Amino acid sequence: MAGETLRFKLPAIRILENEHQYLSFLMADWHAIVLNFENNQYEEQEARKEFKRLRQLLVEFIEPLKNHTEKEEQFFFPLLGQYIGYEQGPIMSIEEEHQEIDAYIGHFLHHTLPKMDTFSVEKMKEIVQDAGEAFEVLTVHFVKEETVLFPMAEKVMKAVDEDHLYEQLNTVII
Incomplete structure (x- = not known):
């Protein structure tokens, strides 16, 4: 994460790219716990503690993720859709x-809310799979946006739309 530079030229796209880097940084913390569960690294007491920590990290992750995706859905996708079409394809x-x-x-x-203290290590491991799937989808998702949508936006957008999009996206997600 440290030392990563932004690849895109358009300021609006750089905002989204920077948010991806921040979200990926947050994801690394909770994904490490997921991997430890997958690799059977925890005894019951430590598993319970890390399971609760994973839940807390995901709860804290939701707000910046939601803020990011809402900006994309409210501003970026509709604008790009005016250029490339919206109803089918990559958007x-x-x-x-x-x-x-x-x-x-x-x-x-949802599954970590009730009776977390009664879960076996196997039950925790089963539930943790959802966090692992979220990580996988997010990782591929960011790559798709950065290799398909962002370059497309840089190619097709007019300056007036680029400036307007920058104004709309130039908000914090935390």
Whole structure:
């Protein structure tokens, strides 16, 4: 993460790219716990503690993620859609991934609410899979946006739209 530079030239796209880097930084913390569960690194007491920590990290992750995806859905996708079409193709599939990510995180949080202190290590490991799936989808999602949508936006957008988009996106997600 340290030393990563932004690849895109348009200020509006750089904002989104920078947010991806920040979200990826946050994801690394909770993904490390997911990997430890997958690799059977925890005894019961430590598993319970890390399971609760994973839940807390995901709860803290939701707000910046939501703020980021809302900016994309409210401003970036509709504007890019005016250039490349909206109802099919890359924008539609990217938006569907936003819903898939929400579903995985929501499913994890839903199943961690009741009786967390009574879960076996195996049950925790099973529930943690949702967080692992969210990480996988998010990682691929960011790559798709950065290799397909962002370059496309830089190619097709007119300066007036670039400036307007920058004004709309220039807000913090935390």
